[in-house]
Amino acid sequence: MKITLLCFGAALAIAPSLDGQTAxxxxxxxxxxxxxxxxxxxxxxxxxxxxxxxxxxxxxxTDQEGVGRPLTKGTGKPLSDPASPLTGxxxxxxLSGPDANACSGCHDGPFGIAGGSGDFVGNVFVLGQRFDFAxxxxxxxxxxxxxxxxxGKLPTLQEMSNFRATPGMFGSGYLEMLARQMTADLRAIRxxxxxxxxxxxxxxxxxxxxxxxxxxxxxxxxxxxxxxxLSLGTNGQDGPSLILRPWHQAGAxxxxxxxxxxxxxxxxxxxxxxxFGVGVDADGDGFVNELTKDDVTAATLFQAxxxxxxxxxxxxxxxxxxxxxxxxLFETAGCASCHTxxxxxxxxxxxxxxxxxYNPPGNATPADxxxxxxxxNSNLLPLPRLRLEPFSGTVAVPAYTDMKLHNMCGGAxxxxxxxxxxxxxxxxxxxxxxGNCRFLTKRLWDAANSxxxxxxxxxxxMRGSILAHGGExxxxxxxxxxxPAADQDAIIEFLKTLQVLPPGTANRVVxxxxxxxxxxPIPDNQL
Numbered sequence: 001m002k003i004t005l006l007c008f009g010a011a012l013a014i015a016p017s018l019d020g021q022t023a024x025x026x027x028x029x030x031x032x033x034x035x036x037x038x039x040x041x042x043x044x045x046x047x048x049x050x051x052x053x054x055x056x057x058x059x060x061x062t063d064q065e066g067v068g069r070p071l072t073k074g075t076g077k078p079l080s081d082p083a084s085p086l087t088g089x090x091x092x093x094x095l096s097g098p099d100a101n102a103c104s105g106c107h108d109g110p111f112g113i114a115g116g117s118g119d120f121v122g123n124v125f126v127l128g129q130r131f132d133f134a135x136x137x138x139x140x141x142x143x144x145x146x147x148x149x150x151x152g153k154l155p156t157l158q159e160m161s162n163f164r165a166t167p168g169m170f171g172s173g174y175l176e177m178l179a180r181q182m183t184a185d186l187r188a189i190r191x192x193x194x195x196x197x198x199x200x201x202x203x204x205x206x207x208x209x210x211x212x213x214x215x216x217x218x219x220x221x222x223x224x225x226x227x228x229x230l231s232l233g234t235n236g237q238d239g240p241s242l243i244l245r246p247w248h249q250a251g252a253x254x255x256x257x258x259x260x261x262x263x264x265x266x267x268x269x270x271x272x273x274x275x276f277g278v279g280v281d282a283d284g285d286g287f288v289n290e291l292t293k294d295d296v297t298a299a300t301l302f303q304a305x306x307x308x309x310x311x312x313x314x315x316x317x318x319x320x321x322x323x324x325x326x327x328x329l330f331e332t333a334g335c336a337s338c339h340t341x342x343x344x345x346x347x348x349x350x351x352x353x354x355x356x357x358y359n360p361p362g363n364a365t366p367a368d369x370x371x372x373x374x375x376x377n378s379n380l381l382p383l384p385r386l387r388l389e390p391f392s393g394t395v396a397v398p399a400y401t402d403m404k405l406h407n408m409c410g411g412a413x414x415x416x417x418x419x420x421x422x423x424x425x426x427x428x429x430x431x432x433x434x435g436n437c438r439f440l441t442k443r444l445w446d447a448a449n450s451x452x453x454x455x456x457x458x459x460x461x462m463r464g465s466i467l468a469h470g471g472e473x474x475x476x477x478x479x480x481x482x483x484p485a486a487d488q489d490a491i492i493e494f495l496k497t498l499q500v501l502p503p504g505t506a507n508r509v510v511x512x513x514x515x516x517x518x519x520x521p522i523p524d525n526q527l
Contacts, residue, residue, distance in 0.1 A: 028064060031102075036298060050298070054302050057104055057115060058103070061268050061270055065270075066271070067270060068091050068092075070283060070285050071282075072282060073129055074097040074130070076282070080143065080144035084145070095157075096129055098268055099125075106124070106267075108122075110500055113500070115170070118166030119166075123165055123456075125160070126161055126162040128160055131144055132146060134147075159421075162436070168500065169306050172304055173256075173305055173352040174349075175246050175399060177350070179244035179246040180356065182204060186244075193213050195217040197212070198213070198220075208227060208404065210223040211223070213239075221240055224242075228245065228438065229422075229431075230243075231244070246403060246440065249440055250419075250455075251438075251440045258359060264291060269283060273292055275363070297354055297355070297372055300354055305374060307381075307382040310507070312497055312511070313510075324520060326490035327520075329487050330494055332479070338401075338404070338476075339402075340441075344394050345396075349395055352375075353371050383503075383506050384501060384508045386508070399443040406438060407472050408438070412473075415458050416469065416471070419437075421435065437471060447499075466480050467481070502514060
């Protein structure tokens with residue numbers, strides 16, 4: 001498939017474009033007045049594609065363009081009871097969806113940035129979408145309709161879904177490219193393992209355990225670490241996919257595109273043609289082709305090119321000293337063993353190509369739609385950007401994560417309890433109802449001004465989130481607790497510097513006036 005390089009024009013505008021308005025739209029109330037035709041995402045200037053993506057992300061969808069899904073669940077499957085469609089007063093449901101008018105309704109902070117993190121009020125009831133219309137009405141006996149789960153049990157509110165905070169998408173293009181490169185590394189190791197052999201899985205300095213093949217050629221994934229069940233399934237001689245899934249806090253989604261296709265259907269009832277088919281009204285709302293492939297490309301690219309977070313370090317000597325000490329203590333406490341300060345995108349990794357080659361079925365791949373490529377380091381994209389090393393072509397991504405799943409439950413506080421459901425398992429299975437304790441290492445690079453904290457958003461402070469670390473995070477939590485108060489404060493002061501910067505900030509490391517700052521400071525004897 002031909003690769004199309006987008007041409008850069010003027011900086012991305014804030015206001016959505018109304019291109020495509022015609023006389024036929026007079027009197028219409030639609031959030032997206034036009035949709036991209038096949039191939040347009042590769043032919044239009046990047047500013048127009050991104051502006052269209054922003055329009056779609058901020059669109060408050062209406063029933064004149066297909067909002068809602070009368071006959072389907074948020075999973076895309078038919079309702080358990082099609083005799084009770086999701087119409088009228090059943091059109092929206094906070095627990096099972098549709099539950100939002102616009103993507104930006106939940107992703108809106110800080111600074112009101114579309115694509116940012118959300119307040120506690122924007123938390124999502126993940127997996128609640130497998131119910132038609134959640135009611136908790138004990139008189140409703142139909143499994144999956146409004147109250148009974150797949151087993152026929154009447155779950156409590158806490159058992160019906162996993163309660164999750166809304167993450168920000170800042171720097172997400174760099175993160176997805178890291179996941180792609182790391183996946184390629186792990187697969188290359190996998191492909192060299194002969195029957196009866198094993199090998200350590202390593203990429204970018206991160207250890208993912210050991211993968212083995214038995215004498216008969218079948219695979220043993222019992223010692224693989226940090227990947228979820230969706231990436232470890234095997235079938236005879238077929239090895240595990242080993243795909244890193246950087247989206248969803250439990251690492252269940254491969255790409256921004258998959259995330260986008262899922263979310264439009266679940267939260268809004270807006271169905272994409274690549275997921276549901278051209279000319280197909282899968283949800284019975286009277287509309288077809290609600291999102292084209294190129295629409296999804298535009299919405300995906302809009303998220304991928306969001307500015308990278310940075311650091312704000314005030315020009316106050318006492319604060320500077322605390323921050324400098326806190327950075328070192330962060331490593332002393334063992335926090336950096338999971339919150340790896342920086343991972344390196346190897347040559348070419350700053351070129352974000354869409355769609356992702358590892359996309360699962362139901363999402364476009366490079367085999368069935370033209371590939372569009374954007375240079376993530378272009379200063380014509382929302383600022384700030386990361387720095388390209390001119391000779392090596394590498395990019396350091398200071399996201400403070402190892403891209404792995406870790407068990408975070410038990411031993412710290414009431415806030416480290418397991419989730420009731422495991423989204424990496426088949427819905428209704430015993431493993432599904434067995435719950436989940438494993439979460440992707442939080443990307444800390446936007447932490448200071450993107451509360452609330454932890455996967456559930458129950459922590460109002462970063463200090464509180466440290467104290468809620470259980471399981472694999474317990475040793476670092478205990479090391480933090482054993483420190484003198486001044487050392488604990490220094491770590492917090494360091495974390496307070498990791499921020500999303502105001503739109504248009506040119507440099508990633510700035511002072512309190514958002515002016516460029518040299519960090520770490522240069523010692524006087526080296527000036």
